[in-house]
Amino acid sequence: MNLQISHEETNKVHYLTLSGEVDAYTAPKLKEMLVPLTEEKNTQIVIDLSNIDYMDSTGLGIFVGALKSTKKNDGTLKLRGMTERVKRLFEITGLTEVMDIDNEVKGEAR
Amino acid sequence: MNDRDLIIDRYKDLLTTYLNGKNETALYKGQQFSRKLIEQQISPEDVVSHHINVLNEVFPEMTEEMKDAFDFLLEVMIGYGFAYREHQSLRTRQRQLESEIEVAASMQQTLLISDVPTVDSLDIGVKSVPAKKMNGDYFNFVKDDKSISVAVADIIGKGIPAALCMSMIKYAMDSLPEQRMQPNLLLENLNRVVEQNVHPNMFITMLYGLYDTDVHKFFYAGAGHEPGFFYKAETDEFEDMFAKGLVLGVSRTTKYKEYEKQLDQGDMIILLSDGVTECRTSKGFIERDEIVALIREHMHKPVQEIVDSVFTELERLQEFELRDDFTLIILKRMV
Numbered sequence: 001m002n003l004q005i006s007h008e009e010t011n012k013v014h015y016l017t018l019s020g021e022v023d024a025y026t027a028p029k030l031k032e033m034l035v036p037l038t039e040e041k042n043t044q045i046v047i048d049l050s051n052i053d054y055m056d057s058t059g060l061g062i063f064v065g066a067l068k069s070t071k072k073n074d075g076t077l078k079l080r081g082m083t084e085r086v087k088r089l090f091e092i093t094g095l096t097e098v099m100d101i102d103n104e105v106k107g108e109a110r
Numbered sequence: 111m112n113d114r115d116l117i118i119d120r121y122k123d124l125l126t127t128y129l130n131g132k133n134e135t136a137l138y139k140g141q142q143f144s145r146k147l148i149e150q151q152i153s154p155e156d157v158v159s160h161h162i163n164v165l166n167e168v169f170p171e172m173t174e175e176m177k178d179a180f181d182f183l184l185e186v187m188i189g190y191g192f193a194y195r196e197h198q199s200l201r202t203r204q205r206q207l208e209s210e211i212e213v214a215a216s217m218q219q220t221l222l223i224s225d226v227p228t229v230d231s232l233d234i235g236v237k238s239v240p241a242k243k244m245n246g247d248y249f250n251f252v253k254d255d256k257s258i259s260v261a262v263a264d265i266i267g268k269g270i271p272a273a274l275c276m277s278m279i280k281y282a283m284d285s286l287p288e289q290r291m292q293p294n295l296l297l298e299n300l301n302r303v304v305e306q307n308v309h310p311n312m313f314i315t316m317l318y319g320l321y322d323t324d325v326h327k328f329f330y331a332g333a334g335h336e337p338g339f340f341y342k343a344e345t346d347e348f349e350d351m352f353a354k355g356l357v358l359g360v361s362r363t364t365k366y367k368e369y370e371k372q373l374d375q376g377d378m379i380i381l382l383s384d385g386v387t388e389c390r391t392s393k394g395f396i397e398r399d400e401i402v403a404l405i406r407e408h409m410h411k412p413v414q415e416i417v418d419s420v421f422t423e424l425e426r427l428q429e430f431e432l433r434d435d436f437t438l439i440i441l442k443r444m445v
Binding site for chain 2: 085
């Protein structure tokens with residue numbers, strides 16, 4: 001039960017690639033990494049979730065918080081590459097309607 | 111001679127006995143003696159200081175270097191003793207906090223407990239069990255002349271913030287009596303309250319429904335809650351209860367849609383929290399169809415026994431270690 005986060009910045013876009021699990025135990029780690037990025041003005045964040053096989057509602061809460069924070073600071077937050085289980089969580093909670101989610105790019109070049 | 115002086119004397123005895131004979135018994139006595147030291151609240155640095163005094167008496171010819179080395183040890187032990195006492199006082203504080211949390215938890219349970227109503231036409235069963243001390247799942251029933259309303263909610267985030275948030279939900283719902291009859295409006299109002307008052311990382315999922323006991327219709331609306339099921343007795347089939355809608359607390363202007371379902375005799379409404387479907391076993395996750403299978407297996411029983419049995423089975427599958435709060439509610443039309 002672990003979470004790896006890699007972070008690169010290209011042309012002022014922050015690319016985060018997560019792998020492992022986002023749950024109550026690992027959520028603080030993600031929050032610590034993500035929150036400062038969302039608080040930058042006009043920030044652009046792209047998070048790749050294709051290697052996340054489990055996410056619980058606490059994990060989901062981090063993305064909700066990040067969404068609110070980027071909006072407040074005129075930034076954007078994009079999620080991509082969700083696995084079926086993660087996608088279901090975003091669908092049930094209705095978050096697919098309010099978040100920028102692109103699941104088509106999985107496995108393709110940026 | 112007071113107790114402390116006695117102890118110092120005793121230490122001297124023990125040490126010299128050991129130095130003379132180097133036997134196991136003396137060593138063992140020395141270990142036992144540390145209890146006495148704790149009882150008398152003699153700090154580690156005091157012990158070292160006594161040790162130095164005794165050595166000075168026993169070996170008056172000790173070199174200056176040795177003496178310096180012991181002084182150095184004494185300084186180290188003073189710092190150590192300081193940190194240790196701080197640690198002890200933190201532990202005491204922690205114990206106090208734990209007992210306060212326990213009081214808060216039991217207060218919450220009493221405040222939030224909802225009576226399960228009894229009506230002739232419905233058999234209702236409820237099982238709600240917290241994974242930790244405080245339950246992040248919430249359910250509530252309100253009964254009046256011709257209807258029963260039921261809410262099941264999951265507060266995201268755990269522990270105390272979730273518990274406080276739940277109390278807010280309860281009082282917000284109590285203060286919206288006129289919306290009780292319109293599930294979508296109730297959720298819209300509640301959403302505004304939640305959006306204004308919770309931490310950005312927190313949100314709430316809820317399913318709210320109103321069962322009209324005159325016409326046996328269930329009116330409901332959902333805010334991102336784990337879908338429940340309807341059981342149709344005529345066809346002996348379970349179907350998902352779809353009630354799409356955004357979770358409470360994300361966007362102030364969210365609108366919700368109201369759904370309705372006609373129930374016939376023997377039909378069931380099954381409401382749950384994601385602790386039921388997200389429960390992890392050594393073999394993986396429990397899938398929704400496994401929950402259905404469990405309910406089907408116990409379906410012939412009175413409704414309270416069904417929910418109890420499903421819980422017992424799931425608890426067993428998780429090796430009796432609940433990872434998430436569990437709530438399962440079933441309403442069955444009897445006549």
